[in-house]
Amino acid sequence: MSRPRPLVPRGDPADTVRVVGEFGVIARVLARSGTAAAAEVGPGDDAAVVRTPDRRVVATTDVLVEGRHFRRDWSSAEDVGHKAAAANLADVAAMGARTTALVVGLACPPDTPTSWLEGVATGLADECAPQGAAVVGGDTVAAAPGSTAVVLSVTALGDLGGRAPVLRSGARPGDVVALAGRLGWSAAGLAVLRRGFSSPLAVVSAHRRPTPPYAAGQVAADAGATAMCDVSDGLLADAGHVAEASGVVLDLDRAALVRACLEPVGPLQQVGSALGVDPMAWVLSGGEDHALLATFPRKARLPEGWTPVGLVRPGKRGAGVRVDGVEAADALAAVGAERAGHVHFG
Structure with a gap:
């Protein structure tokens, strides 16, 4: 670095x-x-x-x-x-x-x-x-x-171009949770800069200039997305907003998130190894990449650029987010992350 x-x-x-x-x-x-x-x-x-x-x-x-x-x-x-x-x-x-x-x-x-x-x-x-x-x-x-x-x-x-707005409140049990864009890159870049370094340039540039998948939002709406949000504060934090607004549980699949965000091996793993951080911590809680998270009917065909990363389940015991069925707080603790995402007044 x-x-x-x-x-x-x-x-x-x-x-x-x-x-x-x-x-x-x-x-x-x-x-x-x-x-x-x-x-x-x-x-x-x-x-x-x-x-x-x-x-x-x-x-x-x-x-x-x-x-x-x-x-x-x-x-x-x-x-x-x-x-x-x-x-x-x-x-x-x-x-x-x-x-x-x-x-x-x-x-x-x-x-x-x-x-x-x-x-x-x-x-x-x-x-x-x-x-x-x-x-x-x-x-x-x-x-x-x-x-x-x-x-x-x-x-x-x-x-809106004639489309109905896609709200946070439309997710229903049985829907597929899908992701467009990347997660963890901006957080990794911020971690690098805070330690006084400026490389790898890929993650530092991601923090300086995020690259949101703008077109994916319109494509998702046209494909029948039931709920959607911008991941600006962190995946678990923003998924929690969708879960709360919809009265459901978003159960994320860790293996799917690894495939979507950490494969093939690249800058996140490199920075994580150098700083002693599990890169999954950045994926789950890092903000400012401005990826899009959406839910789609289970039988819907996901449009190009969208990757399935979980399922929507009934919120019988209260709305929230889980990773492989584990409560968000425990999933965060397992990767050494303290918070689900950015706290604006923390």
Whole structure:
């Protein structure tokens, strides 16, 4: 493993938010924001106007706080933009929808280099472009006096394309639990960075720029998925949300998870061996990969990109998550994990 090199921008001290001013910052950021196909009125007025062919709007918001969700010495500005967009686009995908537009709020210290904000805008635009989406508006404000942290709030709008939204509450006993995307990579990358290293690059890059399977959400909805969620806080934690909302038990198959997430042998095992961690701990409790977890009727044919990893069982003794029939807490203890996933106020 190699030591990381600082990614904090140096920049021209005269080219900061304080010097350029709000409208100067906005102009520079918008120059890199791209174009949303659904935008009838883009940035420049009091509000944007976005077409809604479906006549329904999927809306979601994520807030990224420097020091908690990203660090400027670990991630480039472009990385932060990609990550902020991905968190929202994945939530929209988990409803079976496609993102059409983003609105961004930013609070930053006055000495923040404008080049850094331009980098964030580039990352946002590049992550959104394949979806035909872009930033269509937002706001900027100075951080609280004395604060050195950047706060980035992103709201995404999405279109269902005539589909019914796939909720967390639709799982039924007998359904198949399936996974699209990868698990544990971002958590492994975070573990590497926390120890002062920057390799293997595969897992570090996964933490800096997650790669959610956006298209899998619409495909799952078309295939009859009964419930779905974005795995942002950890597999067991987010599966628990589905179980609770549906009043069922999601019984995950450990062998299937190993096949889906740890075979063939690769970076997760390499990092686990180097750090003395069972990589299954990252698979079960690691967040920010933004994989999608869904349930499908047992006789349904799983669409391409989806892998079966368990079954839905009746919640006679209460809703919850198990691994091979074992309660989640015991499954976590067996792999040395302390929590089922990210705790936002822990």
